[in-house]
Amino acid sequence: xxxxxxxxxxVEVPPKELADVTPQLVKRLLQDKLEGRMDEDxxxxxxxxxxxxxxEGTVLPNRPGVYYEAEFDAVTYDPRMQExxxxxxxxxxxxxxxxxxxxxxxxxxxxxISDEYLAFDAENQQLASNESNRTLGVxxxxxxxxxxxxxxxxxxxxxxxxxxxxxxxxxxxxxxEEERQKRQAATGE
Numbered sequence: 001x002x003x004x005x006x007x008x009x010x011v012e013v014p015p016k017e018l019a020d021v022t023p024q025l026v027k028r029l030l031q032d033k034l035e036g037r038m039d040e041d042x043x044x045x046x047x048x049x050x051x052x053x054x055x056e057g058t059v060l061p062n063r064p065g066v067y068y069e070a071e072f073d074a075v076t077y078d079p080r081m082q083e084x085x086x087x088x089x090x091x092x093x094x095x096x097x098x099x100x101x102x103x104x105x106x107x108x109x110x111x112x113i114s115d116e117y118l119a120f121d122a123e124n125q126q127l128a129s130n131e132s133n134r135t136l137g138v139x140x141x142x143x144x145x146x147x148x149x150x151x152x153x154x155x156x157x158x159x160x161x162x163x164x165x166x167x168x169x170x171x172x173x174x175x176x177e178e179e180r181q182k183r184q185a186a187t188g189e
Contacts, residue, residue: 001078002076003043004049004074004076005042005073005074006074009070010069011029011033012029012063012067013025014064014065015064018066021057023051023054026051026072027048027051030051034048034074035048038104039076040151043077044078044103045075048074049074050072052071054068054070055070077102079104079146081149082147084143084144085101085102086101086173087099087101088142089136089137089139089142090138091105091125092120092136092137094120095109096108096110096111097142099142099144099163101163104159105161106144106162106163107161108144108163108164109163112147112162112164112165112166114165115166117129117131121135136172140172140174141172141173141174142165142171143173146163147162148161149161
């Protein structure tokens with residue numbers, strides 16, 4: 001879920017920038033420091049959008065810069081447990097598909113895609129069913145639900161988000177449209 005939050009953090013202003021400590025400078029330094037970083041409470045910082053307050057500078061021994069605490073608004077993405085998300089498949093591997101959901105990727109394990117057996121087709125970078133001839137490949141749009149979440153603040157790339165698409169209303173968008181059309185044909189609408 002995307003949200004706008006007010007945060008506080010400390011930013012180091014290098015000596016060459018000390019003559020003009022402005023909200024624009026502090027915003028740029030905060031963007032360099034925080035954007036793309038994962039935080040257990042706030043989620044992934046997508047963008048620093050507005051600096052509200054810059055505190056008094058603090059000098060630390062043996063450090064050339066001056067440290068300022070700033071209060072600012074940021075747009076964050078915080079994946080919530082049981083949240084239904086839409087995303088695109090960014091990579092297909094033998095054990096499932098990685099789906100881009102906001103600024104992070106979630107794993108849609110092969111066992112959580114369909115009740116049918118899906119075989120990995122390395123040549124075409126897709127998972128394929130022999131029963132229904134359905135395939136799931138890179139760039140396919142998918143609707144899934146978040147079922148596990150483990151955020152690693154130190155190494156955001158090691159964060160893990162698990163997805164499922166095995167319930168009604170979840171799955172590849174093309175499959176969902178096929179199911180909707182079948183229901184309409186059956187009811188005569």
